[in-house]
Amino acid sequence: MKTSISLSPTIIVIFGGTGDLNLRKLAPALYNLYVEGFMPEKFAIIGTARRPLTNEKFRDTLMDGVNSFSRTGKVNKEKWEKFSENVHYNPTDVKDSASFDELKVVVDKFKDEFGAGTQILFYLAVSPDLFPPIAKRLAKFKMAENEDNCRIVVEKPFGKDLETARELNALLKERFKEKQIYRIDHYLGKETVQNIMAFRFANSFLEPLWNRNYIDHIQISVTEQLGVGERGGYYEGSGALRDMIQNHLLQLLCIIGMETPINFNADEIRDKKVDVLKAMRPFSAEDIRFNTVRGQYTKGWVEGKEVPGYRHENGVDPDSNTETFAAIKFFVDNWRWQGVPFYVRTGKRLFQTSSLITIQFKDVPHHIFPPAVTEHWQQNRLIISIQPEMSIRLQVQGKRPGLDMVLNPVDMVFDYKGTYTTQSPEAYETLLLDVMTGDQTQFMRADQVETAWELLMPVIHAWETKKSLSFPNYSADSWGPEDAEALIARDGFHWFALPLNKD
Numbered sequence: 001m002k003t004s005i006s007l008s009p010t011i012i013v014i015f016g017g018t019g020d021l022n023l024r025k026l027a028p029a030l031y032n033l034y035v036e037g038f039m040p041e042k043f044a045i046i047g048t049a050r051r052p053l054t055n056e057k058f059r060d061t062l063m064d065g066v067n068s069f070s071r072t073g074k075v076n077k078e079k080w081e082k083f084s085e086n087v088h089y090n091p092t093d094v095k096d097s098a099s100f101d102e103l104k105v106v107v108d109k110f111k112d113e114f115g116a117g118t119q120i121l122f123y124l125a126v127s128p129d130l131f132p133p134i135a136k137r138l139a140k141f142k143m144a145e146n147e148d149n150c151r152i153v154v155e156k157p158f159g160k161d162l163e164t165a166r167e168l169n170a171l172l173k174e175r176f177k178e179k180q181i182y183r184i185d186h187y188l189g190k191e192t193v194q195n196i197m198a199f200r201f202a203n204s205f206l207e208p209l210w211n212r213n214y215i216d217h218i219q220i221s222v223t224e225q226l227g228v229g230e231r232g233g234y235y236e237g238s239g240a241l242r243d244m245i246q247n248h249l250l251q252l253l254c255i256i257g258m259e260t261p262i263n264f265n266a267d268e269i270r271d272k273k274v275d276v277l278k279a280m281r282p283f284s285a286e287d288i289r290f291n292t293v294r295g296q297y298t299k300g301w302v303e304g305k306e307v308p309g310y311r312h313e314n315g316v317d318p319d320s321n322t323e324t325f326a327a328i329k330f331f332v333d334n335w336r337w338q339g340v341p342f343y344v345r346t347g348k349r350l351f352q353t354s355s356l357i358t359i360q361f362k363d364v365p366h367h368i369f370p371p372a373v374t375e376h377w378q379q380n381r382l383i384i385s386i387q388p389e390m391s392i393r394l395q396v397q398g399k400r401p402g403l404d405m406v407l408n409p410v411d412m413v414f415d416y417k418g419t420y421t422t423q424s425p426e427a428y429e430t431l432l433l434d435v436m437t438g439d440q441t442q443f444m445r446a447d448q449v450e451t452a453w454e455l456l457m458p459v460i461h462a463w464e465t466k467k468s469l470s471f472p473n474y475s476a477d478s479w480g481p482e483d484a485e486a487l488i489a490r491d492g493f494h495w496f497a498l499p500l501n502k503d
């Protein structure tokens with residue numbers, strides 16, 4: 001989170017320069033940072049990938065990406081011209097040392113031109129099997145030796161289980177210092193997610209209530225209307241647990257569950273988050289049976305169009321055991337949260353695309369109103385909507401206007417759209433700026449990643465070794481398998497959703 005910026009000259013090397021992530025997210029983010037005056041005065045963006053491209057062709061490809069995906073719409077021609085003068089392309093096969101040697105010459109040329117203090121960022125926007133060869137060659141060619149000025153950004157997924165995450169951490173830590181490694185979880189860069197920290201720790205009224213004495217249960221729900229699309233091949237080796245819960249949803253849970261940090265330093269905040277993960281109740285075989293639910297979508301209709309079931313998507317095994325939905329009841333065993341269930345669910349091809357955190361408070365200790373008055377009685381809820389609506393709602397009981405005494409729930413709403421006129425930056429803008437300023441607060445430390453994997457390994461193991469006999473078990477456009485409703489209904493609750501926004 002920045003207040004004022006003065007950046008040293010910066011070279012950004014993007015491995016996977018021609019890939020989807022760069023076109024869709026990184027290039028628009030860098031361009032918007034430039035337009036808003038947040039790029040360093042001197043910078044060079046060097047895209048790399050195997051295919052041969054001229055600088056001009058690469059710039060045109062990125063411009064198409066920005067035009068299609070930037071939150072600010074199509075590029076301003078003049079600004080794009082100026083920005084793109086700093087964009088270059090160097091064909092590099094990261095498995096081939098000779099082409100890495102050539103890349104080093106290009107990077108060194110800019111380093112000499114920019115002078116002392118130049119920062120070099122290496123962004124690994126490639127498939128995870130290429131993380132090790134890139135890290136090894138960056139070390140072999142001594143391209144990231146300066147631990148104060150050279151940083152390595154590693155995309156998700158960080159490992160596919162505890163063992164592979166440990167291996168990758170070991171490989172990186174053998175060659176670089178932890179302060180050079182930026183493990184990205186783009187959820188942490190979202191404006192609304194960052195605002196949870198502000199909401200929790202910059203307001204005094206909340207802290208006394210933020211514990212087991214006043215909170216009944218917590219829900220974290222990240223649902224998607226889309227299916228796997230063309231990513232079936234990738235998703236087959238992943239699934240909802242690995243793709244979403246191990247990283248994004250557990251990180252949200254940490255922000256909700258963490259103790260108050262003593263300051264805003266990266267390590268202090270990450271220490272407090274790791275404490276939550278360490279306090280989470282490990283899964284016994286019985287917990288896995290009763291507190292976890294997996295699902296896989298079958299065909300259905302979405303907005304009037306028939307969509308295929310998961311097993312009929314491209315690249316998917318027709319007998320696949322991969323879950324496209326997961327719901328889990330977690331507990332955090334510490335003084336603050338003892339006995340408070342954290343229900344987490346995520347899935348594809350669900351009824352609504354939405355990311356929502358709902359904190360339900362306990363009921364009043366004694367009802368003074370007669371039953372007829374409280375027909376629509378509902379416990380207080382704090383609802384943090386991350387997307388598509390960006391808002392924080394406090395649901396309270398109020399008296400309906402009129403001569404009779406009727407109570408119903410009303411929302412006190414902090415809505416971004418209504419409150420601010422400025423557009424929120426994209427998560428990648430925030431995170432790229434953080435990397436340039438050397439702020440690791442919103443990035444995952446090695447122990448965060450490993451502790452999250454450690455927690456989930458028993459579930460992953462159980463789901464992999466015991467094939468689901470009920471798959472596919474929910475239809476596209478539903479809220480997921482019935483068992484997920486039962487998981488929360490058993491405790492007397494139901495999954496909360498905001499009504500669809502008709503805007």
Ligand code: NAP
Pocket residue numbers: 015016017018019020021022024025048049050051092093094095124125126127128130155156157
């Ligand atoms: P992608 O579209 O398949 O792009 C892969 C890139 O790697 C291409 O530029 C490809 O270009 C390059 N490449 C492949 N082999 C190479 C080699 N041997 N040497 C050098 N370059 C090579 O993948 P992506 O969707 O951009 O995803 C990249 C990473 O970001 C993945 O880890 C993914 O999980 C993560 N991620 C992506 C998104 C997204 O929205 N796409 C979101 C979150 C995270 P050439 O074929 O020309 O070499």
